Amino acid sequence: MSNKLKSKSDASVDSPETSASGVKRRDFLKVFGAGTAVASTMVGCTSESVEKLIPYLVSPDETVPGVSTYYATTCRECSAACGIIAETRDGRAIKLEGNPSHPVNRGALCARGQASLQGLYNPDRYRGPMVRKGGKLVQVTWDEALKVFRDKLTENRANAANAVFINRHESGNFPGFLNGWLAGMGMPAALSIDPDADYAAISANRQSYGVSWPKLDFSSAKLIVSFGADFLDGWGSSVSQQLDFADARAKIETAPRLVYVGPRRSLTGLNADQWINAKQGSEMAIVQMLAGSTTVAQAAQTTGVDAAVLVGLQKEFAAAKPSMILAGGNGPAGSDLCTAVNALNQAQGNVGVTIKPAEALNGFEGIDSPSQLRAVAQRMQTGAVPVLMVRGVNPAHTMPKSSGFAAAMAKVPFKVSFSAIPDETTAMADLVLPDNHSLESWGIAEPVRGTLSLQQPAMDPVFDTRSTGDVLLSVSLLPDAAAMAKDYRTHLISGFAGGANALAAALPKGVTSGSSSSPTPKAAPAAIAPAASSGTHALMVYPHPVIGTGAGANKPWLQELPDPVTKVAWQTVAELHPTTAKALGVENGDHVTVSTSAGKLSLPVYIYLGVRPDTVAVAAGRGHVEAAGRYAKAGSNAFDLLPYAEDKSGAVMFAAARANVTKDGGHTRIATTEGSARQHGRGIGQAMTLAAFLGHAEGKSEITEHVSAGEHAAQGEHAEGGHEFPGDASHEFLPGLRSPTANDAQGDLGGPAQKSKEKGMYAPDHWSGMAKRRWAMTIDLARCTGCSACVTACYAENNIPTVGADWQGAKVLPDRTGFGSNITRSREMAWLRLERYYEGGEDGGADFDTRFVPMLCQHCGNAPCEPVCPVYATYHSPDGLNVQVYNRCVGTRYCSNNCPYKVRYFNWFGYGEPNRPQYAFPEPLNWQLNPDVTVRGKGVMEKCTFCVQRIRETENRAALEHRGVEADEFTTACAEACPSRAITFGDAADEKWAVAKLVDDKRVYHVFEELNTYTAVVYLKKVNHPAGGAA
């Protein structure tokens, strides 16, 4: 657990000294002028520089060097409080996985949760406490900082009732502790703020159900209608909702149909079977229509939607019971919409069936309204607030500039921040007392009522930070200070039923039964109604699906992760409908000025089919100030556009204003990872209708007949309601893997009859079983929602460098071409990417289907990349892996040119080499690097390995225990994280593995099967549920 006394493998830091003997390889290379050979991280034949082996002073009991230790703890990236298992190696956390015993995330983990590690190791984190001296924050000792804090608190003792503490909302133990401390100091209770939470929906739920967030039981519903409720984009508890939604959709025959209503198709919207593109703010008319209080004609007029579509929805809604109606509250009168929807659910008999208040999620209990911050701003403006304390939130950014929060904050005489990472709010603070990261902290959360999720440190603090609990205890001015716990951990144990022993017994599992008290939400102040707003377009600002309202912006993995919808990374774009873009005369990347009464931004245009022609959509979360660190400043801050307005619940309205959009002549190349949004008939992401699926099930047509899907439709074999599957390639359909075992290094393409060719690398009965295995993966597109958690999991597991849009945090290369240098030139390194294709909607209409296809190395049995490598750096292993040997690779890139899937990535700039300007892991981000995976250097091709390091680790573990590898004993990082459980990995040649059954599913297809690549990645077709039902 000590990171000061390093063990040998985590201290393998090159020393500048040189060895006393022998010609060193690097010297040799210099002599021969061959210095451009693979250098630095990947180099290094033996002892080229003198390395030290640093032993422990005293061996820690629990750890074995080189073997991971796992700690169950709790994710604090959002209010849901998922359970995580932190993998640590030699005292450092290197990977986070979901905790399978946790009731909320059940083993899955989203991209934000994965990226928690980059908050822990963020290079911009405060190294220690900071005090403002002469206008600048300077680092001081804790003694000095605490003295300043204590003095100021004493000074303001008389005025303590006017002090304000803004705390990041969390469930569990801390809020009660904090409020107890504040009460002792004579201060009012803390404001519990979660800027990412949909407060209008929470407020409506409290009114309707008495709980903040009911459990959504998707599998009981026959129809889901979402009015801007983005339950896959971070609305509520996205991991648990996604797990349930994917499970519901995977039961194909009874899967609910999803209809999405709103001006923009979010990720949730793209997963819908139907999009009703109602005008911004007009959703209420459709709810009223469904409730019967308004006519279809009126609703059609208000929403701008074709009456026939609404009639269809009305009919379907009346027939489908139970159903589930959800509403998001970001628009005007959001809480009214949410309340009306709750009433509609009640009337339909959905409450208790599909919407279960009795099994409510507890993570959102006690959240205060964002309007509290505005009320604080008004008080700060008058100078009535003597001391402002902020912990874990960044109101100077998340409160729109027009709210006046930041300006008012400047008038507070003493501002304390407990945030560990610099942001807009800490930049204004007089004193920064950085809190430990959640992975360095003790805590208890209550994600579900009656279940506690325990939080324990996975490692010692990276920097000189202190837990806020400890800080508050140490400056307590209470008369009975001596009676208080000596630190927060002691306090936690004293409040835990059964004390230290019970806590120690519960920690390995991470969850236990018990309860904590949620803070009582304070009554929201009277709301500020929106002023009349005019403009050419409706302006929709929405929280970014992974960056949220801004907390994720300082993590390069999240910046680099292409937005699941737009596929844009590192940039803020203005999304415009093709017809709108045409009318304005702009193409992708041309700038438009979006202006409102609050401000204006010049943004590059991203042409998006899924936004209404009268709407401009901009994601929030990016565009932080310089002080917020090297990564967070990317993009623009959409909040600057928002005229400040509150819903009557006290929620800040994100999607209610209008804006003028004009072309302004600028141009920025879009940093997108997408080649084309269309499949051009290649059948990469295939789908079938429910009717077709059921038709197969009834044996109407045998899939083994080798008849293409297109021909099925042409022959009219489908029942009514089925239509041609756009995007299906017309080629033969061969279920399963063509070569169940690949028993030679070249990949045996034959069937079982040819299995025992003599040219195999290993004898068929080799003890290692190498000749019998066939590693394979299935990806179920009926489950995949495109959330991209797998992508971030892959970055974390495989030491994949982030490359930046055209810079790595800062511009490092002169842009001679105008094309930028990294993502703008397709130099991203994502071994696994999420492709997103549209089918239909060529006319700009709302009726289009989306296909999400996780695309990774297909580990072809007959790989086009292998024969073209002049140095045999890529070959087929007998157990079915397409292997890339980095140290053989000389970087000809022939393999990449010959790969039909574009899944090989060339390391152009040495992103993994510390001495290069484009180094992706500045200290201490490099502490996260997985020691089991080579960090690749410049000039080397790299790609998905099927997590071969996990295969080897499992084989090693099995050998230690004198047994074979067991079925489903391990899985790849992407499959482990996937919150849709869409990915299954294993040995397809052994029927005990789950994947062996799935490769023979009737929905399977191979991408580009006509190329005879015999891929080991097998996709299961998406199933669409078109309007009108399956009949």
Added chain:
Amino acid sequence: MKTKRKWLAVPGFLAIAATAAMLSAYAGASSSEGNSPAQPIAFPHTVHAGQLKMNCVYCHFSATKSPDPGLPAVGTCMGCHTVVSPAKPEIQKLAGFWSRKQPIPWVRIHKLPEYVHFPHMRHVNAGVACQTCHGDVQNMKQVSQKNSLNMGWCINCHVGRSNPPLKARYDCSSCHY
């Protein structure tokens, strides 16, 4: 045309020969066979592993259970040496590190490149003696690298040319990933 080809062939051959020479020199230079640096404390493997016949795994405690063989903590040394020969100058150096709460900065001798993964436990548990790779450490006053640790040297055993023959895996991704 023919003469022209001949004229091309000569420098072409020379270029190939020069490249070959460079590559072979490069391959040779990549080994640090024979490397025997001085250590911060002149730890005698001859006494511990030789005369006293201590099991290697007593100090290199994780060699049977981890890819990493393990290096004894300073506390492990002091476990004996608070009592055993505390007056000897090298032991006093050890005690100095211990009292200053400093780890000993041993100089690494056996190092594989970072693109090679060598699981110690698989080898030790398969009955490969430590000496097979590390040489007769029990007879070395100052440890030196006895073997090249180059790939060809590894493969020799993996394809069963060791004595006794141990047939291991030898496709690239057994070690390179």
